[in-house]
Amino acid sequence: MRVEVVVNIASGSVGKDAPAQAEAILAAHGVEGRVHAPSEGELNACLRAAIDSRPDAVLVVAGDGTARAAAEMAGPDGPMIAPLPGGTMNMLPHALYGVVPWPEAMAACLENGQTRMISGGEINGRVFFVAAILGSPALWAEAREAARAGRADLALMRARRALRRAFSGRLRYVLDGRPKGKTEALSLMCPLVSAELDANEQALEAAALDPSSALDIFRLGVSTVTGNWRDDPSVVVGRCRIGKVWAGGRIPAILDGEPVRLDDTVSIRFRPKAFRALVPAV
Known part of the structure; x- marks a missing residue:
């Protein structure tokens, strides 16, 4: 087996010793490979190469955005991708390997790794493999990113904007040809993480979250904590293979934990074969 290892030492939970650790793990398992530690501005080019x-x-030791980028670059026909947990949220790594440190996940993949085809979703050409949230609640992620960067002033400004946007920019949507709906936010979950879908389900789980007041938001928050959010009266849940979402302006969104801004009209589709993951054999 020949592998390439890309380590982002500037990522949330990696550290400057990570390249040496990765080389030691490769040597311990007798695996031929090269370890790269590019600067932040060279990260995507290094992944591509x-x-x-x-x-x-x-094997990628980095945050959620880099993990998603590597999987998207490789696609279903490229080399296997092991998105190891090196960020803050680690949504895709935790879905594939559980909540373990990256050296443990890397060693497990090299000891008895196998290929697993991962499905995903696509929104206007942007791919996600865990979950997407569209609508004003996604603006809170922008405030979170500013806080993580140490910009308290920017985080406060974005938090205020998120509060102002609540209930003011609702989404319209059509999923799989069903009647048009209106909602505050639309959540799309991949079979990889959905508790309602089988791992081989050929669709996304779609949930329209439409609280109409602060009391509804509180109730929905309690339901989310207790695990009963699908039963909340302000939530409409269904399956989705194709869909369309539109709004009066650009749509804020979160794709696998990373905030993005989409056009005012977007198309959604399920991708049954998104990329090949390297995972430990069960």
Whole structure:
């Protein structure tokens, strides 16, 4: 087996010793590979070069955005991708490997790794593999990112904007040809993480979250904590293979934990074969 390892030492939980740790793990398992530690501005180019060299697998120690980028670059026909947990939220790594440190996940993949085809979703060409949230609640993620960067002033400004936008910019949507709906936010969950979908389900789980007051938001929050949010009267849940969402302006969104801004009209589709993951054999 020949692998490429890309380590983002500036990511949330990686650290400057990570490249040496990765090299030691490769050596301990007798695996041929190269370890790269690019600067932040060179990260995507390094990923692209690693994937284009056609190794058996590319192991990525970084945050959610880099994990998603690597999986999207490789696609279903590229090398296997192991998105190891090196960020803050680690949504895709935790879904694939559980909540374990990246050296443990890396060692498990090298000891008895196998290929697992991962499905996902696509919104206007942007791919996600865990979950997407569209609508004003996604603005809170922008405030979170500013706080993580140490910009308290910017975080406060974005938090105020999120409060102002609540209930003021609702989404319209059509899913799988069903009647048009209106909602405050639309959540799309992949089979990889949905508690309601089988892992081989050929659709996304779609949930329209439409609280109409602060009391509804509180009740929905309690339901989310207790795990009963699908039963909340302000939530409409269904399956989705294709869909369309539109609004009066650009749509804020979160794709696998990363905030993005979408156009005012977007198309949704389920992708049954999104990328090949390297995972430990069960």
